[in-house]
Amino acid sequence: MTTQGFQQRYSLQSGFYADDLVGEIDALWAELRQPGSGARKGAERLKIDVTDLPERAPITVTQDGAGFDPATVAVIVAVAPLVLPIVKLTAKVLEDLWTHVLLPRILQRKGEHALKPAPHR
Numbered sequence: 001m002t003t004q005g006f007q008q009r010y011s012l013q014s015g016f017y018a019d020d021l022v023g024e025i026d027a028l029w030a031e032l033r034q035p036g037s038g039a040r041k042g043a044e045r046l047k048i049d050v051t052d053l054p055e056r057a058p059i060t061v062t063q064d065g066a067g068f069d070p071a072t073v074a075v076i077v078a079v080a081p082l083v084l085p086i087v088k089l090t091a092k093v094l095e096d097l098w099t100h101v102l103l104p105r106i107l108q109r110k111g112e113h114a115l116k117p118a119p120h121r
Helices: 018-032 038-045 091-110
Strands: 006-012 059-064 074-079 115-117
Touching: 006 091, 018 038, 018 059, 018 074, 018 091, 038 091, 059 091, 074 091, 091 115
Parallel strands: none
Antiparallel strands: 006 074, 006 115, 059 074
16 A cells, blocks of 8 residues: 655646635535535546545645745645545545546636646745
């Protein structure tokens, strides 16, 4: 089982702020926990078992830089694996959830240019 998480750096675009991203992640995580929801069905199509997800997402968003324009601010999305007695979310499962379920839904809701991958510093 992989024990390390992953992180990805994004530039914020179009008036989309770090707090907005956190809100979207929280809302989608809650949706993943709801049987029959679109996010849950997306995870199930990818054969990702989300039946025992913890209440809170093991995903953090950290602002990296400051500026008056959101386009000059980057965020780092970090995902850490969880290993609890009943929950085993490996880094690979969480990366798949982020890449194939959560991120596409955020871009669908906020626009395809809301988050753009940014180079690491």
